[in-house]
Amino acid sequence: xxxxxxxxxxxxxxxxxxxxxxxxxxxxxxxxxxxxxxxxxxxxxxxxxxxxxxxxxxxxxxxxxxxxxxxxxx
Numbered sequence: 001x002x003x004x005x006x007x008x009x010x011x012x013x014x015x016x017x018x019x020x021x022x023x024x025x026x027x028x029x030x031x032x033x034x035x036x037x038x039x040x041x042x043x044x045x046x047x048x049x050x051x052x053x054x055x056x057x058x059x060x061x062x063x064x065x066x067x068x069x070x071x072x073x074x
Contacts, residue, residue, distance in 0.1 A: 011049050011056050032064035 007024065009017040017027055025041045028034065028048065033055055035044035048055050058065040 009045065009049060011060070014060060016049065016056070016059060031059060032066070033059070 004021050006019060007017065007021050008015065009024075017024060019027070024045060025035055028045070033044075033048050035041050047053065048059075050056065054070060055065055
């Protein structure tokens with residue numbers, strides 16, 4: 001049973017998702033931020049919405065960053 005009809009995800013005042021909770025994994029997967037297997041989608045969402053995460057900086061610029069590029073940043 002879903003507790004929410006719609007979810008609004010915001011990072012530093014910018015809307016990065018608004019819609020049904022069931023579409024969150026597909027939305028972020030289409031942007032290159034698929035949740036790893038056996039990961040809670042809500043936990044993954046909180047990780048990528050961390051404003052210090054380089055993936056969110058790329059998302060705000062409408063860019064897709066690969067796992068290799070993330071590793072290079074660190």
